[in-house]
Amino acid sequence: MIQFSEKSLSKVQEIIARYPEGKQKSALLPVLHLAQEEFGGWLDVPVMDYVAGLLDITPIEVYEVATFYSMYNMKPVGKFLFEVCQTGPCMLRGSDDIINYIKSKLGINVGETTPDGLFTLKTVECLGACGYAPMMQLGKLFREHLTPEKVDAIIEECRSFSAINN
C-alpha cells in the first residue's frame, strides 16, 4: 500500500494551498518530487497512480508529465545518482575526461548501476554551473570543479555514508 508519511501529506496540502481553488493540478511537479524522494528514488506506476488520486486528476495526466521531465526517473537508480554535465561549457573544461574517469573507477557505463546498487552514472545536459565546470549533480547539491581526486573523495564519501546508514 503506497502512502505518504504524515509529514509529506501535510506538505502536499501546503503546496495545494499555493494555488487558487480548483487548480490543484499545479501541485503535480512538486508532489512528484516528493514522491520520488519518499518512494525509492524513482516513479513506479503505482506511485504515479497514487499521486493522481491525491490530486484528483487522471493517471494519464501524471504519466505524461512524469515522462516529459528529465529529473523524474522512470526506472530504479542506485542509492547515489551521479549526473554529470556534458554540454559545451563543461566539455570545454574537460567533462569528457571526468565521465571516462568515473566509468573506469566504478566499472560501469553511462546509464548503468553498480552491482552493489550504490552508484548510477548518468550524463545530463547543462545544469547551470558552467563557470564551475566540470560538475555533477548528486542529490540536492552540485559538486563542482571536478578532478579525478575530487571524484575519488566523493565516491569514498558516498560509501562511508552508506556504511553508517545501513
Place this chain on the structure above:
Amino acid sequence: MKLLLDKANVEGIRFYEAYRKNGGYSSVEKAFKMAPADIVEEVKKSGLRGRGGAGFPTGLKWSFLAKPEGIPRYLVCNADESEPGTFKDRYLMEFLPHLLIEGLIISSFALGSNRTYIYIRGEYAWIPDILEQAIYEANQNGWLGKNILGSGFDCQIYVQRGAGAYICGEETALIESLEGKRGNPRIKPPFPAIKGLWDCPTVVNNVETLAAIVPIINMGGIEYAKIGIGKSTGTKLISACGNINKPGVYEIDMTISVEEFIYSDEYCGGIPNGKRLKACIPGGSSVPILPANLLLKTAKGETRYMNYESLSDGGFATGSMMGSGGFIVLDEDQCVVRNTLTLARFYHHESCGQCSPCREGTGWMKRVLYNIEYGKGKLSDIDLLWDIQRKIEGNTICPLGDAAAWPVAAAIRHFRDEFEWHVLNPEESQVRNFGLAHYADAREVVA
C-alpha cells in the same frame, strides 16, 4: 558600476537583518507611495530590456497586461535558467535572495498580482530553501502578506520547482508547467499578457529583470537610463565560462569592450596557459559563435562592445547577440565541431517534440555532426547540415527551433574549413584539433 551586486560581499546579506541594514526594501517604501501606473512609467523610462535573452523592453511588456474587472492577474518570475553558459540568476538567488523578493514585491504591486510565483529550474534544488527563507523573513517584517504598508494591497510569493526541461524557460511552456502539465509552448496569440496562467492575464519576467526594478525605483528611471549606452541601459550580469582564468558572474555597465572583458583582470582575466583566443559564444549557447577576429572587432573594423547593439552589429553574417549574457570562451585547442555537436545534442534532448521541424531536425543535426566529429562524415554532410538548420529556423511554435539552428549555422558560416578538415582527415581529426588555421593573423588580432 554595480547596481545589483554592489552589496554581494556584505556579510550576512542573504538574511533580512543585514539586507535591511544596508538599505534593503527602501524601494518598496518608495514604490508604495506611487500609483501602480507610475511605477510602470518609471520602468518604461529606464529603458530596461528583458534580461532572459530576448531583450524586449520590460516597461512595454508590462503595459500590455490586460486588466479586466474581477479577473486575477499574475506575475511569474522566470528562474528556469537553462541556456548553456548562463548561471547569473542562480548567483543572484543564492547570494542576494532579498533583492529578488524586493523586486518582486514592487513589480507585483505595479501589476496588481496578489499571488506571484517564482518558477525555478528543478536542478537548483537547494535554492528554493534560500528563497523561502527570504520570503518568510519578508512576511515577518510586513513586506508581504495582507495590507502591505497599509496600502490595502495583499501579496504572497510562492516558489515552484521545475523538473528538468530547458523548454520551460520559454514563457508559455513555463506557464503550462506551472499548471502541472508538460512544457509544451502555446501558440501565440493570445499572448500571456491577455491569457496566461490559468487563462488569466500574466507577466513573465526573468530574475535579473525583476531584481533590476529595485535600483530603477530607488534612483528613478531617467537616472537608470543614463547608465550604459543607446538602448543598452543600466547594468547587465554576464556569466563567463569556458577557457578563461576567472570564470564567474560579473556585473558590467554596457560600455566596456569585449576585449577588455576577456583580458582585464577585473573580469575574465585572460585565457589560461598563455593560449590564444579562438572563438566565443557571447550570449548563451543559442547565439552565433564568432571567431576571435569578428568578436573583438566588427566587420567594419570597429571595436566591439559588450552591449545589445554592438554584439549584434553585422547581423548574423558577421555579428552575434547579447542573449542571456552567457559568455563562453574557446581557446585555440578547442574543436568547433565537437562544441557544436554538444550543443546540437543539448537542443535535441530539450526539444519538446511538438513541432516536427524541431523534433526531427535537432536529432538529424546531432547524428550528422556525430558522424563528422567521429571521422565518418562526408563533404555533402556540411551542406546537409546547413539545409536542415535553415528548414528548422522560423518554422516552429517557439524559439527553441531557432536556438537549435543558429549555433549550427554560425559554426558552418565561420568555421566551414574546420568541418571540411574533419571530413577529409578522419583519422588525424581523432587525435588532434584544427587549432587556429582559420586565421593566420589571429595573434595580431588578439595582441
